Amino acid sequence: MTQTQLRFGILGCANIVRKVSRSMLSSPNITISAIGSRSLEKAIAFASECQFPESTKLYGSYGAVLDDPDVDAVYIPLPSSLHLHWAVLAAQKKKHVLLDKPVALNVGELDVILAACEASGVQFMDATMWMHHPRTAHMKEVLSDEQRFGQLTMVHSVFTHMSDEYFLKNDVRVKPDLDALGALGDNGWYAIRAILWANDYELPNTVTAFRDPVYNDAGVLLKCGGSLNWYKNGKVATFYYSFLSNICMDIMVHGTKGNLRVHDFVIPFNEKVGSFYAVSDSKWTERSLGCDPEPSEVKVATDVPQEALMLREFGRLVAGVRSGEAKPETKWAVISRKTLLVIDAVMASINNGFVPVEVIY
Template sequence: MGRKLKWGILGTAEIAKIAVIPAIQQSERGEVLGIASRNADKAAEAAQEFDIPKSYGSYEELLADPEIGAVYIPLPNHLHEEWTIRAAEAGKHVLCEKPSSLSSAGTSRMIEACKSAGVIFAEAFMYRYHPKHRRIKEIINSGEIGDIRGIHCTFTFNNADQADNVRFNKSMGGGSLYDAGVYPISAARMYLDREPEAVTVHALFSPEHDNVDMMASGLLGFPGGVNLTFDCGMWAANRSNMEILGSKGTIAMPKMFGWERSSVVPQIFVHVGSVTRSRRV
């Protein structure tokens, strides 16, 4: 095994603590060398909790550390563009939480900065690296369900009572589309290997939550006459399901975007004709 990639974490967000830091620490190819916060005490507390060697009282300090080769950015959405570009300029590879930025122009600037610096830039859609999605792609490519006619996807949960959640701050890029709706859109683009050419979205905005979109539903038209229909929300029961409709059959995937522990074996249901098969991944 070669040298491990040394990671720095920009921020002490919960997703970093419950998912990403433990994952890197369990990896044979990476280690978390440092964590930064604008509050030095918070950074030191997180470093102690996760046995991270270094802590920093600013993001700039972490980026200036020559030992760190890559950074994970779980900051609020409106900060993704700035700190991805600054990390690239510091020569760090970047794994940035979704959405990459709040606009396509912002994402283009991030990509260009990383290309110019010769570093890797990746958006942290964790689901893309789970074997269940590779298996779905294999089934689609095999022709078993025929030509793809449409995709329907849902992703909802209810955290509307969390008044201080950054998802409910409009100026920080809050809202269900940025937090949950990006998943169905990303998945459809991945499965179809195409980009949408028409988009229609209707949303429910809540004055109680800084007028961010708490629920949304959309229709995306892709080349070849294939549509994605989806709904997402932060004000409804937990659900995360997908169905891919083909000319001969369907693929159904419950718990589509969850990050299950290794003891949970995901299942894919393939229905062709009168036969439904369950496939473990």
Template sequence: MPETQIRFGILGCANIARKVSRAMLLSPNTTISAIGSRSLEKAIAFASENHFPESAKVYGSYDAVLDDLDVDAVYVPLPTSLHVRWAVLAAEKKKHVLLEKPVALNVGELDTILAACESSGVQFMDATMWMHHPRTVKMKEVLSDEQRFGQLKSVHSTYSFLGDEDFLKNDIRVNPNLDSLGALGDSGWYCIRAILWANNYELPNTVTAFHDPGYNESGVILSCGASLNWKTNGKVATFYCSFLSNLCMDITVLGTKGNFRVHDFIIPFSEQVGSFYAVDNSKWIELALGCAPEPSEFKIATDLPQEALMVQEFGRLVAGVRSGEVKPENKWSIVSRKTQLIIDAVVASIKNGFVPIKVIY
């Protein structure tokens, strides 16, 4: 029996929506029912260019999408400053919410969104795609193997890319009125999520921003980093995010007995295969001329790209809620909120002279 297809509405024609709309069409349990933009002409062009189904409705407003009874769920790729308004309205209209990251400008805004979703009984999920790749499951298996990996001691994550002149002047991610968190909200979100994921979402006790973050002339962060510290086991993590450095998407995770590295954790170099390297019980060889064993490469194949797997999982959760069989899965609300808390702590540390900020859920 074919899966129930969850009908998506899309709010806006952001570039990332091209990728996610493709995922909706690749996923076996989702389809696109409608798209809305402030410009009807722009919405028509977007639907045509991205091969939407002929049945998809095209609107010249976001409200029209939310009022469409043929829309079960909405994907919100709007600028972060608009998230609280439109995600709350979507929830109030009983639409399930797939929200682009960063999900909010601060945890207070996110709490407003999550409260609306809970009140309406709709599913919430943030659009952090890499978490849905089967490689992520395999990396967690390696990390959880106490015999070979031991106890987690440190995590370092980096996400950077070099924005060109047009990006640094005109992209919404450098506009203080649209995405005031800049590189911290965009690139840093991924790094922070990776750190929390490796730590089974145990929040650190303190977060301390690195000195000398980079800013544009409008005061938006273009590069920054921070350290995270746990009292238990002396664990530590660091991250660096930037719009000013060459493309890098690394996670390095170190345990007492082993470690692993992934070089493309955000967007795999190949849609079909995700790779990472792991090793345990490393020792110097004679005269310290090298070490053994050498890291092993794991290659994890997938039939669907990670964004389609994300949409498929969201569709599965929505279908369960709509059938009345289950309540919305709250894992994603908790994970999003913890990620946002760390972003808020980095901002607070910067504003207060790079002092450690206590993190309280």
């Protein structure tokens, strides 16, 4: 299958576009065909600042990007309250959809988006970049090795960062009319996805939010956490997310025979090397003065950043659909939906007094 040029349209000038567009510009099979903003002046200034090619069309609306016949796919990094409208419209216009997280405010909205993509035969993928780093596949190999890791028993995931006063007052992620899920939809999305990933996307039976979440004055979550339980095999998981703590991006996975830990799963500390630590068959040393063996560091190199690998995979899937050699890959839709189901359960637990909430697919 020959991969043809994928012509992207971008809806909006969010900060994350600076990161993603850098990889678009360096990818030989991708071109930025158009970008739209709420004003033409902003689109012009943003394209110039990010050094978009002169051929990029600049529009003063999102709809103009979707109407452009030279756009094959759209990247949508808009506030989550706008995802339902613009993702559905993009699908109806036969544009393949790369949608930033959280992909919707709830599963009901996401189901409408996915139905529109299916009806139009376009590819859907959420823009969770760490899923595409080669380290992620390597860690999964470790977790799948029953001889060394055994059976998974517990996962703990954390994603926090300390936000400054400007962020806490002005960022879209703390505005109830733009991103009503707040830190749960942003940092919590990653922490919950990590748990599902470690569990091969097996949904828990119940989700329970921790008590005493922190909100801003507008009622948007700034920090919280919760637990997940799988009754049939006794597995448990905990997660924590916050806009109010120092940067932490940990996944800790415990098995009957081994452990795995990664300290930077969301954004690798080093763009070209992703590390994690693993150990199996640990025992106390004499007089319990230490542990043997100690966890060993595994380094996984990559020539391109994880967002470029995400774009490469998205482009590969779109190329298959466009050539008629493949149908849209549904794996990413399923994973997105399961992530959002758990987020819905967290919100339901909070709203109902922190009781366990059953998760039903």
